[in-house]
Amino acid sequence: MKLYRFAHKTGVYGVSIVEEHENRVLVQVEQVIKHPKQGDLHNPKETSGVFFHERKALSQYEKRYASPSQLKAFDVQELPYKASLQQAISELEAKLTEKNDAHAKLSLKNLNQLKADYATQYKCDFE
16 A cells, blocks of 8 residues: 555545546545644733634544645654554644743643543553
């Protein structure tokens, strides 16, 4: 199976092509490369007076339509979905812990809730 890099909102995924149409392709999520950012994308780094969004990663095998131009070369190690999700979460947590500001603290709180949700969904623990 050939994988492609696909950016969706603020997350990045490894995807495979399920169907090809004239000017779009149906892709299926195989792994997470970068976990979506938390918070209000229209007011980055703001924590008060905004709705602080909790953003989940696309699920394993979730499908999305994309234009062929949205698919890039897959340039990272191929990993099973759960391992890739754990790695993406850990990378985001490390960056947020380093920043240690109000936005980072709220983002970490969201990620902790998401890890509990992922544990239920995928029946394994996320550190």
